[in-house]
Amino acid sequence: MLYNDFQDLKLSALGFGAMRLPLDTQGKIDQAELDRMVDAAMAAGVNYYDTAYPYHGGLSEVALCASLARYPRESWHLADKFPGHQNVKGVKHFVPEEVFEDQLRKCGVEYFDFYLLHNVNESSLAWYANPDNHYMDYFLAQKAAGRIRHLGFSCHAAPAGLERFLALYGEHMEFCQIQLNYLDWTLQDAEQKVSILRAAGIPVWVMEPVRGGRLAHFDEATEAKLRAARPDESIPAWAFRWLRTVPKPTMILSGMSNLAQMQDNLKTFSEDRPLSGEELALLDEVAASLARLIPCTGCRYCCAGCPKHLDIPTMLAMANDMAVSASFNTVARYTALGEGKHAGDCISCGQCVRACPQKIDVPAELRRLDECMRGQKTWEEICAERAAAAEALKKAAK
Numbered sequence: 037m038l039y040n041d042f043q044d045l046k047l048s049a050l051g052f053g054a055m056r057l058p059l060d061t062q063g064k065i066d067q068a069e070l071d072r073m074v075d076a077a078m079a080a081g082v083n084y085y086d087t088a089y090p091y092h093g094g095l096s097e098v099a100l101c102a103s104l105a106r107y108p109r110e111s112w113h114l115a116d117k118f119p120g121h122q123n124v125k126g127v128k129h130f131v132p133e134e135v136f137e138d139q140l141r142k143c144g145v146e147y148f149d150f151y152l153l154h155n156v157n158e159s160s161l162a163w164y165a166n167p168d169n170h171y172m173d174y175f176l177a178q179k180a181a182g183r184i185r186h187l188g189f190s191c192h193a194a195p196a197g198l199e200r201f202l203a204l205y206g207e208h209m210e211f212c213q214i215q216l217n218y219l220d221w222t223l224q225d226a227e228q229k230v231s232i233l234r235a236a237g238i239p240v241w242v243m244e245p246v247r248g249g250r251l252a253h254f255d256e257a258t259e260a261k262l263r264a265a266r267p268d269e270s271i272p273a274w275a276f277r278w279l280r281t282v283p284k285p286t287m288i289l290s291g292m293s294n295l296a297q298m299q300d301n302l303k304t305f306s307e308d309r310p311l312s313g314e315e316l317a318l319l320d321e322v323a324a325s326l327a328r329l330i331p332c333t334g335c336r337y338c339c340a341g342c343p344k345h346l347d348i349p350t351m352l353a354m355a356n357d358m359a360v361s362a363s364f365n366t367v368a369r370y371t372a373l374g375e376g377k378h379a380g381d382c383i384s385c386g387q388c389v390r391a392c393p394q395k396i397d398v399p400a401e402l403r404r405l406d407e408c409m410r411g412q413k414t415w416e417e418i419c420a421e422r423a424a425a426a427e428a429l430k431k432a433a434k
């Protein structure tokens with residue numbers, strides 16, 4: 037097992053994320069398979085296990101810790117999270133004191149090695165940034181009492197949101213978990229987020245290293261290219277090798293769902309095999325081919341003249357995000373754009389099309405995003421429509 041230093045600890049470079057645990061035929065957590073996975077992980081030296089209050093409807097904490105309890109408490113580090121991201125718009129009201137005590141009880145532990153404020157994003161920032169919520173005082177007191185060893189946060193916000201949270205509470209944060217993989221490096225501005233965190237001296241934890249499985253399987257031709265370059269490596273291994281070669285985070289969490297996935301990841305993390313320049317270029321090709329993506333570079337040339345003051349590049353990035361895999365967080369960020377600032381508020385004046393160096397048909401893309409967010413079309417239908425429009429343009433140009 038590869039290890040990374042974190043303060044006075046040696047953390048396994050691979051952590052076991054308990055968001056997508058194995059399920060039995062009734063859809064319940066398959067405890068026997070989970071035990072086999074934990075046994076394999078412990079035998080290989082994995083010492084970091086990550087769960088959260090809402091995972092598996094609240095049962096992930098219980099199942100994971102029941103499995104870990106078969107091993108001495110000091111042989112594993114447990115990470116859990118406070119669901120402040122759900123305390124939005126009065127839908128939920130999770131009280132830190134109540135949740136934290138409940139979590140310790142459910143996990144059967146006296147302390148958490150790592151504790152995170154869960155999912156700081158554009159919607160949840162309103163709650164996390166409100167001093168009246170007094171959660172930070174409470175968690176700092178738990179840390180002082182030894183019931184939290186290390187305090188951090190997970191973040192799905194865009195770089196500006198991350199900076200805002202750091203300006204408020206960065207001094208108390210010891211690590212930050214972000215969505216990071218070779219696709220999101222540019223797609224979700226992960227490169228910029230890593231740079232912000234490094235500048236703040238905060239170690240990077242990775243979630244979604246294979247983007248919920250999106251980077252684990254490709255079409256035959258793409259997989260053939262990858263296998264030709266590294267015949268003895270699995271397809272998901274490329275995503276982990278990229279992380280270890282380029283951003284080099286402290287922790288990579290993988291939400292494994294069966295023993296086979298666990299064994300494959302354990303093999304990958306048994307040795308360091310950084311990608312060469314040629315292999316990195318091959319992954320760039322893969323990322324581009326995945327794309328069906330809008331080629332927006334985020335230059336913002338289109339923004340100044342928009343009569344509706346729409347944040348065009350942000351919405352196009354969300355459209356790209358949805359094209360790769362629909363995500364709750366993207367929908368939350370989209371909702372948080374505010375009244376009059378959504379794709380459907382575009383009046384198709386065409387100013388942005390004239391300003392765009394990439395010649396993107398922004399009004400058409402915003403209309404598609406609006407249709408998707410209203411549930412009128414799926415992204416599959418939208419991507420097919422976009423491909424047909426591009427084909428028609430090509431024919432017209434001939």
Ligand code: SF4
Pocket residue numbers: 341342343344345346348381382383384385386387388389398399402
């Ligand atoms: S077409 Fe829509 S997005 Fe583009 S400038 Fe006009 S209102 Fe703004």
Ligand code: SF4
Pocket residue numbers: 331332333334335336337338339348349352391392393394395396398
């Ligand atoms: S001008 Fe074009 S490429 Fe630049 S941000 Fe706007 S849509 Fe994207």
